[in-house]
Amino acid sequence: MPCCGVLCQYETNKLVRIQSVKLGSLKWSLNGAILLFICIMLLWNRSYQEFDLVVSSVTTKVKGVAQTQLPGVGDVVWDVVDYSGPSQEKNSFFVVTNVLMTKNQKQGKCPEVPLKGRLCRTDKDCEKGGWDQQSHGIKTGSCVKFDVLRKTCEVSAWCPVETKRSPPRPALLAAAENFTVLIKNNIRFPAFNYIRRNILPNMNDAYLRSCQRGGDPLCPIFRLGDVVREAGEKFSEMAVEGGVIGILIKWDCNLDRLMQRCLPRYSFRRLDEKESNRTLYPGLNFRYAKYNTVNGVEERTLYKAFGIRFDVMVFGQAGKFSFIVLIIYIGSTLSYYALTTLMIDWLIGTRCYSADVGQNYSEKKVESVQDKQKCVLCVSYVDENNIRLVKRSQKNSLQDITPISVQSHKEDTRHLSACLLQPGVSVDQDHQPPLDHKPDPAPKSSPPAWCKCARCTPSSLPQEELCCRRSEGACIASSPLFQQLVLRRSLLEAVLLYRDPLSAPAGPGHTALRHCAYSQYISWRFGVPPSNSHPAIPSCCIGRVRGEYPSPDGKYSGFRPARMVSMQACANGDL
Amino acid sequence: MSGWQGCVQYLFYYETPKTLVIPNITVGFVFRFTQLLVVLYVLGYVCLVQKAYQETDSVVSTVTTKVKGFAFTNASSIKYWDVADYVIPPQGGNSFFVLTNMIVTLRQTRSRCPLLPDHSTVCVDDCDCIEGLNDPRGSGIQTGLCENFSTTVKTCEVISWCPLEIDSHLPDHALLDSAENFTVLIKNSITYPKFNFYRRNIAPHINSSYLRSCEFKRSSDPDCPIFRLKNIVSEAGEDFQDMAVKGGILGIIIDWSCDLDWWARKCSPKYSFRRLDSRIPNSDVAPGYNFRFAKYYMDQGGEEFRTLFKAYGIRFDVIVFGTAGKFGVVPTVVNLGAALTFLSLVPLVADWFLLTCLRKKDLYSRHKVSYLKEDTDSEGETMRTIFGTK
Numbered sequence: 001m002p003c004c005g006v007l008c009q010y011e012t013n014k015l016v017r018i019q020s021v022k023l024g025s026l027k028w029s030l031n032g033a034i035l036l037f038i039c040i041m042l043l044w045n046r047s048y049q050e051f052d053l054v055v056s057s058v059t060t061k062v063k064g065v066a067q068t069q070l071p072g073v074g075d076v077v078w079d080v081v082d083y084s085g086p087s088q089e090k091n092s093f094f095v096v097t098n099v100l101m102t103k104n105q106k107q108g109k110c111p112e113v114p115l116k117g118r119l120c121r122t123d124k125d126c127e128k129g130g131w132d133q134q135s136h137g138i139k140t141g142s143c144v145k146f147d148v149l150r151k152t153c154e155v156s157a158w159c160p161v162e163t164k165r166s167p168p169r170p171a172l173l174a175a176a177e178n179f180t181v182l183i184k185n186n187i188r189f190p191a192f193n194y195i196r197r198n199i200l201p202n203m204n205d206a207y208l209r210s211c212q213r214g215g216d217p218l219c220p221i222f223r224l225g226d227v228v229r230e231a232g233e234k235f236s237e238m239a240v241e242g243g244v245i246g247i248l249i250k251w252d253c254n255l256d257r258l259m260q261r262c263l264p265r266y267s268f269r270r271l272d273e274k275e276s277n278r279t280l281y282p283g284l285n286f287r288y289a290k291y292n293t294v295n296g297v298e299e300r301t302l303y304k305a306f307g308i309r310f311d312v313m314v315f316g317q318a319g320k321f322s323f324i325v326l327i328i329y330i331g332s333t334l335s336y337y338a339l340t341t342l343m344i345d346w347l348i349g350t351r352c353y354s355a356d357v358g359q360n361y362s363e364k365k366v367e368s369v370q371d372k373q374k375c376v377l378c379v380s381y382v383d384e385n386n387i388r389l390v391k392r393s394q395k396n397s398l399q400d401i402t403p404i405s406v407q408s409h410k411e412d413t414r415h416l417s418a419c420l421l422q423p424g425v426s427v428d429q430d431h432q433p434p435l436d437h438k439p440d441p442a443p444k445s446s447p448p449a450w451c452k453c454a455r456c457t458p459s460s461l462p463q464e465e466l467c468c469r470r471s472e473g474a475c476i477a478s479s480p481l482f483q484q485l486v487l488r489r490s491l492l493e494a495v496l497l498y499r500d501p502l503s504a505p506a507g508p509g510h511t512a513l514r515h516c517a518y519s520q521y522i523s524w525r526f527g528v529p530p531s532n533s534h535p536a537i538p539s540c541c542i543g544r545v546r547g548e549y550p551s552p553d554g555k556y557s558g559f560r561p562a563r564m565v566s567m568q569a570c571a572n573g574d575l
Numbered sequence: 576m577s578g579w580q581g582c583v584q585y586l587f588y589y590e591t592p593k594t595l596v597i598p599n600i601t602v603g604f605v606f607r608f609t610q611l612l613v614v615l616y617v618l619g620y621v622c623l624v625q626k627a628y629q630e631t632d633s634v635v636s637t638v639t640t641k642v643k644g645f646a647f648t649n650a651s652s653i654k655y656w657d658v659a660d661y662v663i664p665p666q667g668g669n670s671f672f673v674l675t676n677m678i679v680t681l682r683q684t685r686s687r688c689p690l691l692p693d694h695s696t697v698c699v700d701d702c703d704c705i706e707g708l709n710d711p712r713g714s715g716i717q718t719g720l721c722e723n724f725s726t727t728v729k730t731c732e733v734i735s736w737c738p739l740e741i742d743s744h745l746p747d748h749a750l751l752d753s754a755e756n757f758t759v760l761i762k763n764s765i766t767y768p769k770f771n772f773y774r775r776n777i778a779p780h781i782n783s784s785y786l787r788s789c790e791f792k793r794s795s796d797p798d799c800p801i802f803r804l805k806n807i808v809s810e811a812g813e814d815f816q817d818m819a820v821k822g823g824i825l826g827i828i829i830d831w832s833c834d835l836d837w838w839a840r841k842c843s844p845k846y847s848f849r850r851l852d853s854r855i856p857n858s859d860v861a862p863g864y865n866f867r868f869a870k871y872y873m874d875q876g877g878e879e880f881r882t883l884f885k886a887y888g889i890r891f892d893v894i895v896f897g898t899a900g901k902f903g904v905v906p907t908v909v910n911l912g913a914a915l916t917f918l919s920l921v922p923l924v925a926d927w928f929l930l931t932c933l934r935k936k937d938l939y940s941r942h943k944v945s946y947l948k949e950d951t952d953s954e955g956e957t958m959r960t961i962f963g964t965k
Contacts, residue, residue, distance in 0.1 A: 011944070013595035024587030038908070045905045089668045092637075107654055131645060138647050139653055156647070157655045242638055250768065269773070271637050271764040279777050280760060280786035280801075281641055286667035287658050291870045298652060302659055309666075311637045315768045332912035338919060341591050368596040369942045 016365045023344060030340045038333045046254070047325040049319030054251050060093045064179030068172045070101065078173060083307070091312045095179060095224065097239035098171040098306035100161045105289075105300050110159035111146040112136060119150055126153035134362035136161040158300065167306050171239035177225035182208075183311070184220065185264065187251055189318040194255060198264045218263060222247075227310070229270040241283030242306040244271040251316030262318065271311065284309055297565040359407070376404070379534040380525045382476040383469045387526060389533055397465030398536060399450035407530050422525045453477075456539040468538035477544035485524050486541070487548050496534075510549035517545045595943055602933060606925035613921060617914040626834070627910040631645035632769035634831050638669035638896040648750045652681060652882070654913030656751060659893030663868070663886070669893040673757060676887035678748040683869075684880045688737035689722040689730040690714065695896040696730045704731035714739050749819035749887075754815065756803035758790065759891070760802065763844065764832050767899040772835060776800050776844045789844065800844070808889070811848040821863030821935030822887040824852040842899070849890065864890055901906070935965050 042048060066078045083096040112118060115134060120126050120143040128141030130153075137157025146152040154159070164503045185198040198220050199208070211219035213226055228235040232246050246269045253262035276282040284307060290301040345365075348358050379388045379398065388403035447454045451476035452467045459465055468476040468481070476482055492513045496503060503512075522535045546556065597603070621627045646656040659665060661674040690696040690713065698704050698721040706719030715735025724730040733739075763776040777786070778798055789799035791806065808815040811825055818825075826849045833842035852864060865888075869881040930940050 014945075015590045016593050018589045018591075019584070019587065020589055021587040026585065027589050041905055041908055047905050047909075068804055089664075089666060092668070093667060126644070129649075135645060136657065137645060157645070158657060237915070244639060244764065246637065246764075246766070248766075248768065249733050269766075271773075272639065272762060273777060277783050278779070278781070280764070281782055284639055284667075286641070286662075286665045289659040290874070293872045293874070300659075309637075309639070313635045313637075313766075315635055315769075329909060332909045335912045335919060338915065344589060345591055346841035364593075365591060366594045366596050368598065369939060469625075564586035 001355065016361070018361065022085050023348075026347075027340055027344060028041050030343060031337060033334050034340065038336070038366070042329065046319050047329045048147050048321055049254075049256070050191065050322035050325050051319050052189045054187050054314060054316045054318070055190055055367045056185055056187040056249075056251075058091045058312045058314060059184045060310075060312065061182045061184075062093055062095060062179055064176065064183070066173050066179075068175075070099075070172070073101075073291065083173060085178065091314075092309055093181065093312075094307050094309045095173075096305045096307040097242060098167045098174050098175045099173075100164050100167060100306075102160065102302040104294075105160065105302055106297060107157075107160040108159040109154050109156050110161060111152045112139075112155045113161055113163050113165075114146055114152050115165075118152055120153050120446075121151065145431055162302060162304065167240050167304075170241055171306070174236050175238050176239065176308075177223075177228075177235045179224045180221050181224065181227075182221050182409065183249075184249065185249055185314060187314065187316075189253070192255055192318060192320050194253075194262075194318060196251075196253075196262055213266075217266065224308070224310075227268050228308070231270045233274070238270075238274075238283075238308060240306065241276075242285050242308055243274065243283050244309045244311060245269070246271045247310055248310045249314045249316075251314070251318070253316065254320035255318050255320040290525040292431075302531065311470075368458045369524075376533040376556060377463070377536045378407075378526060378529050379403075379466060379536050381468065381469055381470045382525075383473060387530065389530060392463055394462060397450045397462045399466050421548040451539070453540050455543065457543045459539060463536070464539055464542075465539045466536055468540050475540050476538070477540050482541070482544070486517050486521045486545065489513065492520065495520065510551065512533060514545055514549040514551070517549065518542075521545075597929065598853065598941060599865070599929075599933070600634060602925060602929045605928045609921045609924045613914070613917045617917070621910055622916065626900050628902055628907040629834075629900030630769065630906055631898045631900045632767045632894060634765050634899070634910040636763060636765040636829075636831070638893045638895065639758045640667040640669070640671050640763075640764045640893065641761070641889075642667070642671060642673060642757055644754065646751040646753045646757075653678065661751060661754070661888075669895070670744070670890060671759070672886075672888050672890045673754055674886050674888040675751045675754050676746060678742050678745060678885040679927075680738065680883040681886075682881055683736040683738065683740075686737045686879065687718060687733075687734055688730050688739060689724040689732050691739055692724050692728045694732050698729055698731050700754065736881065736883065740883055740885065745820065745887070747820065748760060749816060750810065752816060752819060754819065754889075755803075755808075755815040757804045758801050759804065759807075760786075760801050761827065761893060763829055763895060764893065765897070767833070767835070770835055770901050772833075772842075772898060772899065774831070774833075774842055776829065778843065781920065797846075800890050803844075804889070804891075807848050807891070811850045813850055815828065817851075818863075818889060820887065822865050822889060823863050824890045824892060825849070826851045827891055827893045828894045829893065829897075831895065831899070833899040835899050836900040851963065863887060 008432065014377045017552065045149045062080055062084060064080070066083070068076050068078065070076050078096070081321060084094060111541060112135060123142050126139045126141050126143050128139060130139040131137075135155060137155030140154045140156055143151050144154045186195070187197065188195050198218075203211075203218075203220075208219075210223060213219050213222055225235045227245060227247065228238055233243070233245075248267045248269065249265070251262065252265070254260060255262065272280065272284065273279040285304055286306045287302060289302050289376075291298060291300045293299065318530055348361050350358075376389050377392055380391055381388075385408075387407050389405045389407065390401045390403050391550065392396065392398075393401055447456055448458045448465065450465050450467060452469050452472050455475040456465075456467050495516055496512055518537060521537055522529070526535045640643050642658055642662050644658070646661065648654060648656065653660065656674075663672045663674065696713075701721045703715050704721050706717060708717040709715075710717075713733065715733030718732045718734060720732040721729050722732045762767065765775075766775070768772045777800055782815060783796060786799070786801065789796050791797070791799045791802045793810075805815045807825060807827065810816055813823070813825075826847060828847045830845040830847065831842070832845075834840070835842065865883050865885055867883060869883045871879060871881045873879055892950060926943075930943070932937050933939065
């Protein structure tokens with residue numbers, strides 16, 4: 001066996017098993033609750049799946065034609081190229097809904113637009129070369145007539161400068177409400193190599209021609225008016241100043257074979273701030289120009305285009321069963337079961353559970369390795385029904401130390417039956433009357449302060465300063481039972497013979513008898529002493545025993561509970 | 576039958592491991608200290624630093640930009656430049672280009688003209704020119720003729736937009752140098768779709784009168800979304816006038832990293848600026864940023880002609896990024912479970928320490944390990960009565 005060494009050994013934990021229906025069912029219900037929680041989390045959040053984010057591309061196609069009456073131009077027909085703005089951006093499309101046009105601008109000098117206090121009276125009001133954020137050009141330094149009433153500074157700029165600030169109401173292209181847009185969205189989940197588009201395989205040409213979002217939430221063709229309405233806005237109002245609408249396409253896919261489901265969900269939201277007092281330049285507009293030359297002079301037509309930009313945002317994820325993810329999840333949740341033991345152990349330790357069971361349990365469960373520096377003594381008083389555990393001290397007498405804990409007395413029934421219920425031994429061979437009061441040496445000198453029974457002998461060692469009682473009263477050593485259980489020679493001899501049947505009868509040294517009397521006292525007064533503690537015998541009883549079985553040379557070893565001795569010897573109360 | 580009974584009994588057992596208490600300061604300290612380390616790791620690193628109890632989502636955003644400003648230059652056919660002229664493309668998306676410098680070639684028509692002279696194009700007579708040669712780096716298809724470029728030099732003739740652009744003389748000082756005083760308003764609206772969280776970079780407490788007057792300054796106005804181009808460039812560590820000559824790409828980076836838990840609900844954008852194209856000093860290989868565009872016209876005769884612009888300028892890319900985290904049950908469960916596992920490893924460390932490093936390790940191992948030999952059937956150890964042995 002020893003050659004096997006570490007390899008051939010299996011080490012396992014020692015268990016303490018409590019046969020209790022209450023605790024058993026508590027354990028199982030706690031375990032069940034944990035399992036239930038873990039399973040719910042597993043299913044609810046699909047923790048058994050590996051997830052991948054969507055990669056997508058979007059193309060859009062807007063259809064529709066609108067006719068407007070432009071001031072000074074007449075009827076104008078707008079088709080896709082006109083109202084989509086100058087260029088296409090990625091994942092977004094723009095529809096012009098309102099426009100301010102300034103025709104035939106040339107580079108030159110003209111009066112500035114009178115904007116809040118920009119009026120002037122003389123040339124002195126106009127600083128030459130002056131320029132600021134709001135102005136359209138650089139001041140030439142002269143003050144000219146803007147219209148009949150007002151004069152403004154002259155600027156070098158594209159002339160005539162744009163005069164209108166606010167967009168026309170109602171919007172010129174309010175009819176854009178009826179335009180439709182086809183959104184083609186191709187997505188891919190790279191981790192699963194899964195490709196899909198929002199035009200599903202079962203959608204054919206005829207379906208696309210006729211479908212409407214109202215009837216079918218998967219229809220990829222949207223009426224702009226519906227989009228804006230679902231975003232919670234009114235198209236006719238939004239068309240005036242423009243804005244940004246987000247078309248959110250959410251792909252929440254489950255790619256497991258059993259419950260495969262991968263459909264887009266569309267939702268709409270206005271993304272810009274609509275309250276104009278909260279923002280600067282509300283809505284969405286930009287300026288662009290179309291250039292041409294007339295007789296070699298460059299001219300341009302300036303457009304200030306208001307419109308709605310639709311940003312298509314695609315997001316989502318796909319989940320697919322993954323063994324590794326499941327293992328990781330299970331592995332990290334396994335440790336929760338350790339909480340059950342922790343919780344029940346704690347519960348038993350507290351007062352919530354029965355105190356007796358708790359005591360018993362902690363004795364069975366907890367084993368303490370006694371180190372040399374710690375030696376707990378247990379003390380029993382005749383006027384108290386429990387046992388005190390005290391720490392030894394070098395200064396205070398044992399009588400005065402406050403206990404670290406108080407435990408109930410545990411009867412050692414075997415002792416009782418051995419000592420009391422053996423009438424042959426206890427009565428017949430007893431020559432001394434039970435109530436024989438010998439004159440004691442103690443009363444001669446006055447007892448020390450810690451002594452309550454007036455029979456103790458003074459001692460130089462604090463750990464020997466212990467009386468048999470807390471309050472003043474009769475000494476336990478004077479009781480008939482003390483005589484009968486501790487001092488009676490016949491009993492002690494019988495006990496010694498019981499231990500070692502072949503031992504010689506007690507010699508004149510009385511040492512064996514004396515020590516036997518001590519252990520009799522301990523068994524009587526302490527029963528089974530609390531584990532890891534050493535019973536201390538009161539001074540009065542020690543005196544009485546020594547008086548009965550004196551040492552021939554008058555030397556006693558004294559009480560040495562834990563001085564360089566093993567736990568075993570310490571527990572013996574080596575006296 | 577008995578097996579079944581055993582099963583039922585097993586249901587109502589409660590089993591707990593035996594505990595060995597060792598009242599030793601050193602090993603107790605090692606145990607508690609290791610435990611403390613694990614707890615510190617879990618609380619400090621996993622929870623506080625990594626925020627592992629959170630689910631995360633990345634930002635989805637839209638940007639609109641609006642540039643304002645007016646520029647004046649003498650060195651061009653167009654003297655006065657406003658937004659419609661210098662912002663390309665005009666929409667104002669998340670990337671806008673501000674033109675700062677240019678080479679203009681006026682009135683190009685589709686016709687024939689001699690190439691610009693260099694070592695491969697200079698010719699003496701028609702034999703030096705190959706008809707139909709289309710040099711990918713050249714400017715047109717050669718006709719095979721050798722024509723006078725100037726009084727002294729003859730070069731091959733090409734069919735192209737003529738006259739050819741001479742782009743060797745870039746103005747040393749940017750033509751639209753006043754572009755540094757342009758301002759741009761950036762409106763950014765973001766969403767974290769997983770948490771259904773929407774936010775704009777114009778904070779709710781800001782009103783339009785503040786916006787009309789404010790300008791972004793990191794110290795005094797960190798919330799103002801109006802930026803002066805000069806400040807953007809200088810915060811990126813560049814000089815606007817230097818950059819304006821040959822152009823460049825500048826990133827306006829908006830960081831929306833948010834903690835959306837209710838106890839830490841703070842979500843505001845953080846702006847930073849960086850030059851994105853590599854700027855190696857004195858590098859001749861395609862420095863800066865430029866592109867060509869043309870304006871097309873018809874003259875009275877119906878013939879098309881164009882004005883070609885080689886536009887140098889700064890492209891501003893608004894880059895929005897960020898992740899938001901919010902308390903999630905599953906990451907919490909998983910990470911707490913992992914932490915518990917770590918905690919349950921602590922006794923192993925303490926055991927190892929106990930059984931190897933301490934002076935009284937033999938005593939401890941005697942108590943900790945009890946041997947069970949299979950060949951001795953009886954109970955290995957009888958409980959010794961420890962009282963009254965003398």
